[in-house]
Amino acid sequence: MTTGERVLDSPEGWVADHIQRYVATGGAEGHEWRPGVFTLLLTTRGRRSGKLRRTALIYGRDGDRYVVVASQGGDPRHPAWYLNLLDDPQVEVQVGAETFHAVARTADPAEKARLWPVMTAIWPAYDDYQARTDRDIPLVLLERG
Template sequence: MTASEQVVDSPAGWVANHIRRYVETDGAEGHEWRPGVFTLLLTTRGRRSGKLRRTALIYGRQGDGYLVVASQGGDPKHPAWYLNLLDEPLVRVQVGADTFTARARTATAAEKPRMWSEMARIWPAYDDYQAKTDREIPVVVLERA
């Protein structure tokens, strides 16, 4: 990923607006999305298009790394960003004003219960999303590369 490549933001209008404000203000607007609920920006490379794709996600912390949940609101299919990072785990992350390259990986079966619990504490709806789908919703670990 190079800084000069054009990035395509989420096609969802409210998410695109959130990302634009986040980027324009270095996270001063948008980092804390709701009281006590913080978001980061994740940029992946499209597995089919090759384009850089950016979305905003609620995050938690895991040591020096970050946790995000590939919930898609409990949809039966994984979100595109998750499928993209399975193909190319090197991603760009922005947390507030801090932008860095990270390696993404799916939490292991041993790690996931603790990580899921942490993420559901931050955003309780994750439990509802899991209940409405047969798909096992992954927790993703983002570690600085």
């Protein structure tokens, strides 16, 4: 990711507000979104526009890796951020005050089987989201890189 480029935040109003508070406070506000539920900021490069796009996502951990869920609330389509990272897996991540470059990849079936319960323990609604869509909701692993 090139520094100094303008980053476009999620067009979803409440998500954009969350991101702006997160950035403005260095993660002091927004990292813990709800009690025990932590979020990170993920910046991807738009697969069509080439512009940097940022969203906030609930995350879990798998050792040194961060785990996020491409649920989009059970929508039948993958979220744009997921499609973007399939095209360009080089991403930027902010966790609290720390920002770093990472490489994103979709968890393989064995990893997903092991990590899905980790993520549903953090956010039980992921099971509901999977039940309301025919698509297999991907888990994404973010590794420093």
